[in-house]
Amino acid sequence: MLDHTVPSRIYLSAPHMSGNEQVYIEEAFRTNWVAPLGPNLDAFEQECAAHVGARGAVALSSGTAALHIALSLLEIGSGDRVFCSALTFVASANPIVYTGAEPVFIDSEPQTWNMSPDALQDAFSAAEAEGRLPKAVVVVHLYGQSARMDEIMEICNRYEVPVIEDAAESLGSSYKGRASGTMGAFGFYSFNGNKIITTSGGGMLVSDNLRALEKARFLAQQSRDPALHYQHSQLGYNYRMSNILAGIGRAQLQVLEERVIARRQVYERYRLLLEDIQGLHWMPELKQTATNRWLTALTVDPSKTGLTPTSIIAALTEANVESRPVWKPLHLQPLFRGCRFHAHRPNYSVSEELFRTGLCLPSGSNLTLDDQIRVTDRIRSLVTQEFSIELA
Ligand SMILES: *Cc1c(COP(=O)(O)O)cnc(C)c1O
Numbered sequence: 001m002l003d004h005t006v007p008s009r010i011y012l013s014a015p016h017m018s019g020n021e022q023v024y025i026e027e028a029f030r031t032n033w034v035a036p037l038g039p040n041l042d043a044f045e046q047e048c049a050a051h052v053g054a055r056g057a058v059a060l061s062s063g064t065a066a067l068h069i070a071l072s073l074l075e076i077g078s079g080d081r082v083f084c085s086a087l088t089f090v091a092s093a094n095p096i097v098y099t100g101a102e103p104v105f106i107d108s109e110p111q112t113w114n115m116s117p118d119a120l121q122d123a124f125s126a127a128e129a130e131g132r133l134p135k136a137v138v139v140v141h142l143y144g145q146s147a148r149m150d151e152i153m154e155i156c157n158r159y160e161v162p163v164i165e166d167a168a169e170s171l172g173s174s175y176k177g178r179a180s181g182t183m184g185a186f187g188f189y190s191f192n193g194n195k196i197i198t199t200s201g202g203g204m205l206v207s208d209n210l211r212a213l214e215k216a217r218f219l220a221q222q223s224r225d226p227a228l229h230y231q232h233s234q235l236g237y238n239y240r241m242s243n244i245l246a247g248i249g250r251a252q253l254q255v256l257e258e259r260v261i262a263r264r265q266v267y268e269r270y271r272l273l274l275e276d277i278q279g280l281h282w283m284p285e286l287k288q289t290a291t292n293r294w295l296t297a298l299t300v301d302p303s304k305t306g307l308t309p310t311s312i313i314a315a316l317t318e319a320n321v322e323s324r325p326v327w328k329p330l331h332l333q334p335l336f337r338g339c340r341f342h343a344h345r346p347n348y349s350v351s352e353e354l355f356r357t358g359l360c361l362p363s364g365s366n367l368t369l370d371d372q373i374r375v376t377d378r379i380r381s382l383v384t385q386e387f388s389i390e391l392a
Pocket of ligand 1 (some may be wrong): 061062064065087091092140166168169189190191192201202203251379
């Protein structure tokens with residue numbers, strides 16, 4: 001029997017179809033392009049590159065695969081080092097390990113929550129002293145907010161080390177007028193089910209280097225030499241996106257701008273609905289950048305609210321609402337035990353503090369105002385409980 005006392009589940013970031021996806025899927029079925037290549041794939045790559053202002057794009061099976069290919073294009077392998085943002089999802093670093101290279105984690109800074117240029121410089125100085133510079137730097141744009149790209153690019157250019165932008169969460173965001181993901185040697189987006197637009201699963205590698213992208217297509221299709229018989233001189237992967245999923249992507253890309261507006265509205269509404277509660281600090285937006293606010297993220301000051309991220313998440317779970325702590329920094333993950341880490345300041349890690357105090361609220365572009373009020377009412381009731389004890 002249905003229990004009507006349990007309110008429907010509110011997800012952190014649910015897929016949001018436009019309705020047009022079926023048109024492209026049906027076209028693929030009608031023409032029997034049920035394959036990993038085809039017209040939707042070519043068109044999706046071109047449309048995506050045009051949208052972000054990159055010279056080219058290669059559609060792949062995931063963002064993780066896109067990063068693996070980018071690292072392979074830079075010929076990174078065993079014995080190499082790669083610098084990577086510490087405050088991120090594990091997929092920003094796993095492909096570094098696939099290649100046999102060693103990840104070195106770089107702390108966040110307070111204004112963007114992203115890679116600290118100071119920590120990056122510290123890591124470069126230490127690596128230079130050892131005579132072991134990294135072969136690449138993976139910079140993440142967390143929750144849609146751009147990292148400080150001018151400062152980061154200046155440092156990396158000085159050491160002549162290429163930058164790969166992990167823009168999995170920041171499609172539709174910009175930094176000083178440039179699309180997130182188009183400032184480094186390579187950038188990639190994710191179309192996983194929870195991202196701002198989705199193909200149910202998929203990724204896109206972008207670059208201005210068309211020769212490198214041609215090589216990416218080769219590597220992602222098992223590195224088949226141009227011979228009639230199957231001949232391979234090099235290790236390859238099976239990483240291409242299917243023509244069906246690319247059809248979903250084409251329809252999703254058409255509504256990307258609407259999705260960004262909707263997510264930014266979700267953030268604005270949370271801010272207004274919780275305005276009067278002291279001790280909540282919203283993830284900042286750096287001047288001259290526009291974040292897609294993929295997730296609304298905030299930190300909670302326990303001394304002012306009487307709350308912690310854990311207590312809020314527990315209360316929301318009880319109300320059938322999904323919320324999450326901020327990503328656990330990768331240098332704290334058991335998987336990466338023993339890896340090097342460079343903090344923002346000696347003995348002060350910004351990413352660790354954000355992990356202790358940060359939380360992400362449900363932020364889907366299809367979230368209704370009623371859903372949001374359900375979330376904020378629950379948080380509000382917690383604060384009232386805390387302080388009624390004091391008042392009594
Ligand atoms: C989602 C995500 C990825 C991985 O993308 P997939 O398409 O799921 O492989 C990488 N980095 C970040 C920061 C992500 O959020």
